Amino acid sequence: MFEKLMNIDRRIIFVLVAVVVIIPTLIPIRLPTRVAEPTQKLYDYIDELPPGSTIIMAFDYGPSSLAEPEPMAKAVLQHCFNKDVRVIGITLYANMPTLADKLMQKIATENGAVYGEDYTFLGYRPGALQVILGMGTNIAGVFETDYHGTAIAEIPMMENITNYDQIDLLLDLAAGSSTEAWIIYANTRYNLKIAAGVTGVIIAQMYPYLQTNQLVGFMPGYLGATEYEKLLNAPGDGTIGLNTASFVHLLIIGLVALGNIAFFIQRRREE
């Protein structure tokens, strides 16, 4: 019986996973969450920025990983627009500009932010290292125009911005190694403050940088998005998603436990 259990058709597991995602999506629930230090630090930093400050939001993820960074971007944009903090959007990913542009437009419309005054999207330039280092000397040297072709010089909020010296924070929404690149080349070379919102896969490697203050703060995956939404008191996609994720996590923990019980019983029998 246990051998049968261990060699169960994987499609049965797939069906179980599908069921525990579909049911909570149809019937959403809300469980209480705590806010951990990394997200709290980021929230506090943005919250304490004086009105008129400028941050860069780097959309360094692609459609393949948008589930986690998108709710983070929404929450932080909402926070910035409500605090009169200006946002410059860029991306180091070639397959991202359309998504980032539309997302910024959507959140800006919802919060009454004006393009060119409260936010702008500069788009994409190839070569992450070249872009990071180039913007440190002259942003207009890398992005002479915004994504829609308007010259940087004609964008009101860019009037007094030359390089990183006038930027208060760079928030990297990352699904790869871009946060480390921003830390190594923008923070070390130009003293630009860096924060991040990262997908689950890279959460663990952010902690050494947080402890050294090379990262001001960061949002760890779905959990980070949920925490930021909680701090804003505006539950959104992160909160809904994380509550649904609870059930899948329980299923996977149960499967691991079951697999191990079957494994140990079988091993004892063999001995």
Add this chain to the structure above:
Amino acid sequence: MEVLGIWIAAFLTLCIFSFLYRDNPFYRFAEHLFIGLSVGYSIVVTIHQGFIPLAWEPLSEGVNALQSELTSEGTPETKEALSGLFKIIPIGIGLLFFARLSPRHTWLIRYPIAILIGFTAGAAIPNVLQASIFEQTYGTLTPFAAMHAGSLSTGDIVGAILITIGLICTLVYFFFSVEHQGPVGWLSKVGIAFLMIGFGAAFGNTVMGRVALLIHRVGFLINDWLGSIF
């Protein structure tokens, strides 16, 4: 157009999910279409957000400025735009990538590759040294100064000591110039334990990440697609 878009997106989503049952023509069609479209989109974006603003526009402005200068209609702006002509050199070097298409001249792509690699290596040496070696070492030792000043709680002291032990043992594990026997072997074993905890944490977080991707797609199918029908 919007409804059609949702239906097509839903169809392609289901085509890819069909792989869970087994490999099939619907999945293979969607997979290959995705590769083609994403490469096509990358080409479009790289041309419009890379070639045109960084190479073509400054160069054409430089050519126009040169024409103005030659016809004595030059202004201070045209003199500045003339500098765009110098971009012909990096553009020429970049064009050497096309040598990849001719087996006899493939060696020419070594020129742009060498420049890009030299640039990356040169930028890495001082910055990686500072950001990843000095800062990380500093971060490990700083709590001991605070400990000496008496400004750390008991929990923080234990944490700082554990981090130092863990770091040393992890480094010992990666140090292959000495045989891992005796005290070195023990330190290396502790290092493995720390690494396993690190990998376990990474796995736990990865589960959250992967599950998030699935929830997002199921959310699309239920809310956007089925929501548009019912």
Add this chain to the structure above:
Amino acid sequence: MKRQVPLALCFLFGIVMILTQFSPHSYSQGVYREVINWNLIINPFALILAVATLIQTHMTRIQRRTEHWQYSLVVFLGMAVMVLIGIPLGPQNSYVEWLYNNLQVPMDATMFSLLAFFIASAAYRAFRARTFEATLLLITALIVMMGNVPVGDLIWNSVLSWLPMEDGASKVRQWILDIPNLASRRGIILGVSLGVISQSIRIILGIERSYLGGGD
């Protein structure tokens, strides 16, 4: 010409990037800016390599009529549609955005969401406490998974309510990430960084030449 010039160029650009980092002189910074500009211009051309390789691979599949070669035509179809509409009209054009939003994004996102199913299946089949190390990895993963979702604290507070710690799942998870995980990650960062630096020095000095490829 075929090897010496690229090696010299690599050395030159590498050394310039190092030296200009330490010199604030306006000439030095001018050179630094120009080097970055050159690299910004050269970089997009590297796309040619990727596209040429992809086209060659699929052309070969079609020519040799290998298994499922017909799908290579689909690759070319997708690429041609996007390129023929996108290059003249630009990525901001509504048709390009429609193709991107309704075809590329859903497929890309779904492709990677399959991993949720496979990670569940792999966890069930392969995640076994066979050895001490494997047990450590397994227990840590389970704690972090519980701490990542709100239901973890809910279970902790109901099942382990006799413990003097509330919301223990998320607190223990946080401690694991803050201390032992940080220590091992820092060890990896130091090791990788030393490797990056030594490799960079070898590249600049021309000791490491594998990027030149084979041939003369």
